Amino acid sequence: MSTIKRISLIGAGRVAHHLGTELHKHGAEIVSVYGRDPKESEELAQKLGTNQSLSLDIKINADLILIAVSDDAVAEVARGLPKGTDALVVHTSGAVPMTDLPDHLRRGVFYPLQSFSYDKQVRWENVPFCIEAENDEDVNALGELAERISRKVHLLSSEQRKALHLAAVFANNFSNLMFEYAEEILEKAEIDRSILHPLIVETSNKVLMQPAAKAQTGPAKRGDTDTIKAHRLLMEEGSSLREVYDLLTAEIYKRSDHEDEL
Amino acid sequence: MSTIKRISLIGAGRVAHHLGTELHKHGAEIVSVYGRDPKESEELAQKLGTNQSLSLDIKINADLILIAVSDDAVAEVARGLPKGTDALVVHTSGAVPMTDLPDHLRRGVFYPLQSFSYDKQVRWENVPFCIEAENDEDVNALGELAERISRKVHLLSSEQRKALHLAAVFANNFSNLMFEYAEEILEKAEIDRSILHPLIVETSNKVLMQPAAKAQTGPAKRGDTDTIKAHRLLMEEGSSLREVYDLLTAEIYKRSDHEDEL
Numbered sequence: 168m169s170t171i172k173r174i175s176l177i178g179a180g181r182v183a184h185h186l187g188t189e190l191h192k193h194g195a196e197i198v199s200v201y202g203r204d205p206k207e208s209e210e211l212a213q214k215l216g217t218n219q220s221l222s223l224d225i226k227i228n229a230d231l232i233l234i235a236v237s238d239d240a241v242a243e244v245a246r247g248l249p250k251g252t253d254a255l256v257v258h259t260s261g262a263v264p265m266t267d268l269p270d271h272l273r274r275g276v277f278y279p280l281q282s283f284s285y286d287k288q289v290r291w292e293n294v295p296f297c298i299e300a301e302n303d304e305d306v307n308a309l310g311e312l313a314e315r316i317s318r319k320v321h322l323l324s325s326e327q328r329k330a331l332h333l334a335a336v337f338a339n340n341f342s343n344l345m346f347e348y349a350e351e352i353l354e355k356a357e358i359d360r361s362i363l364h365p366l367i368v369e370t371s372n373k374v375l376m377q378p379a380a381k382a383q384t385g386p387a388k389r390g391d392t393d394t395i396k397a398h399r400l401l402m403e404e405g406s407s408l409r410e411v412y413d414l415l416t417a418e419i420y421k422r423s424d425h426e427d428e429l
Numbered sequence: 430m431s432t433i434k435r436i437s438l439i440g441a442g443r444v445a446h447h448l449g450t451e452l453h454k455h456g457a458e459i460v461s462v463y464g465r466d467p468k469e470s471e472e473l474a475q476k477l478g479t480n481q482s483l484s485l486d487i488k489i490n491a492d493l494i495l496i497a498v499s500d501d502a503v504a505e506v507a508r509g510l511p512k513g514t515d516a517l518v519v520h521t522s523g524a525v526p527m528t529d530l531p532d533h534l535r536r537g538v539f540y541p542l543q544s545f546s547y548d549k550q551v552r553w554e555n556v557p558f559c560i561e562a563e564n565d566e567d568v569n570a571l572g573e574l575a576e577r578i579s580r581k582v583h584l585l586s587s588e589q590r591k592a593l594h595l596a597a598v599f600a601n602n603f604s605n606l607m608f609e610y611a612e613e614i615l616e617k618a619e620i621d622r623s624i625l626h627p628l629i630v631e632t633s634n635k636v637l638m639q640p641a642a643k644a645q646t647g648p649a650k651r652g653d654t655d656t657i658k659a660h661r662l663l664m665e666e667g668s669s670l671r672e673v674y675d676l677l678t679a680e681i682y683k684r685s686d687h688e689d690e691l
C-alpha cells in the first residue's frame with residue numbers, strides 16, 4: 168500500500184486549519200498551502216512549517232492534494248489544478264459528490280464529520296472520517312491516513328455521505344436552533360440560560376444509549392393537551408416560535424399513538 | 430428555620446421513585462407512599478422502608494407532602510387531602526402553577542428540572558431544583574431540602590417556571606425529535622446511527638460554552654443555497670421531514686443576515 172506522506176493543502180479556513188494542523192502533528196509533511204486570502208494562507212503555512220503557494224496552476228509534488236474549501240468552491244478549485252496532476256485529489260465536504268471533481272484526476276473524499284470552531288480544540292480520536300475513492304489502493308491510503316488521527320473511519324458512497332450530511336443538519340444545526348429558542352424563552356423570563364445545561368447534557372447522553380424515538384418524553388409524547396394549551400398561550404400568535412412549536416408538537420404527538428387527535 | 434424531616438409521598442411513578450429514593454438516601458424519613466396503582470406503590474413503599482397508604486383522606490403526620498403525579502392529576506390529588514392538613518404541600522411539576530393547589534393548604538413547588546427514565550441513574554448534584562412557596566420560612570425549608578441533594582437550587586415564580594418548562598420542551602423534546610429525524614435518514618441510507626454520536630455530544634458541549642446563537646453553523650447559516658437545494662431533493666415532497674427542514678432552514682437563514690432571500 169502506498170502511504171500518504173506529502174500533502175498539499177488547498178484552503179486556509181476552519182477545516183483546513185484544524186485538519187492541516189492535526190495531519191502535520193501525526194507526521195504528514197504539508198508541502199504547500201494555497202488559499203484565497205493571502206494573509207490567512209501565509210499564517211497557516213507558517214504554522215505548518217511550509218510556504219504558501221501563490222497559484223493553483225503549478226506542478227505540485229505531493230501524494231495528496233487536500234481541498235478544504237467551502238462546498239460551492241470545491242469543483243471550481245479542482246478545475247484549476249494543473250492538468251498533469253498525478254496526486255490523489257480529495258475534498259473534505261459532506262455534501263459534494265466525489266464526481267464533482269474532474270474525472271481526469273485520481274479522485275477521493277476525506278470528510279471529517281464534525282462542527283469546527285476556530286477557538287475550540289477538536290478531540291480528533293472521536294471524529295468519524297468518511298472516506299471514498301475510485302480504487303482500493305486509494306481507499307486504503309486514505310483509510311490509513313484517517314486512522315492516524317481518528318479511531319472511527321467509515322467507507323461511504325457519495326450518496327450515503329449526502330444522506331449523512333442531511334442527518335447532521337438535523338442533529339446539529341436544527342437541535343442547536345432548538346437551544347436558541349429555549350435560550351430566548353429563558354431570557355424573556357429573566358432566567359439564566361445555564362439552568363438548562365444539565366438537561367441538554369442529559370438529552371444528548373440519553374441518545375447515545377438508545378434510539379432517539381425511545382428517549383422521547385414530554386407533553387406531546389404523553390398526550391398532555393392541557394400543558395400544550397398552556398404552552399401555546401406563552402407564545403405570540405403568528406410568531407415563528409409558535410409555528411415551530413405547533414409543527415414539532417404535532418409531529419411528536421402523531422408518532423406517539425394517542426387515541427385522540429391533537 | 431424548620432427542617433423537613435418527615436415526608437409523605439403521593440405518586441409512585443418515575444419522579445416519585447427517583448426523588449423519593451434520593452430524599453430517603455439523604456436522611457429524610459418517608460412516612461407513607463400513596464399511589465393510584467397499589468402494586469407500584471407497595472413496591473416503592475417497601476424500597477423506601479415504609480408502608481403504602483391506601484387512602485389520601487387520612488391524617489398524615491409529616492412535615493412535607495410531596496405530590497409527584499402527572500401534571501393533570503396534581504390539582505385533583507391536592508383537593509383529596511384531608512381538610513386539616515398542616516404540612517407543607519408541594520408538587521413537582523414544571524407546568525402547574527402553585528395556585529392550582531387549594532388555597533387552604535400551605536402551598537409550594539419542588540420541581541427538579543430533569544428528564545427521568547426508570548432505567549437510568551440520575552446525577553442529582555447537577556439537577557436544578559426550582560422551588561417556590563408562599564412564605565420565606567417554607568422557601569427556606571424547601572431550599573435546605575433541595576440543597577441536600579443538589580448544588581443547583583433556584584427560586585422561581587410560577588410564571589418563570591412555566592416559561593422554563595416551555596424552554597425545556599424545546600431543549601429536550603424538540604432536539605430529541607431532531608435526533609429522531611437524523612436517525613431515520615441514516616437508517617434509510619444504511620448507516621449506523623452511532624456515526625452521529627460524536628457530533629451530538631459536540632453540539633451540546635458547544636452550547637454549554639457560548640450562547641446557542643453563536644454556536645450555529647451549517648448551510649442555512651452560511652447561506653449555501655446549493656446545498657439546501659440538494660438536501661431538499663433527498664426528502665419526499667409533502668413529507669413532514671421536508672416540512673420541518675424547510676421551516677427550520679428558513680428560520681436559521683432569516684437569523685443569519687444574508688443578502689438574498691432564501
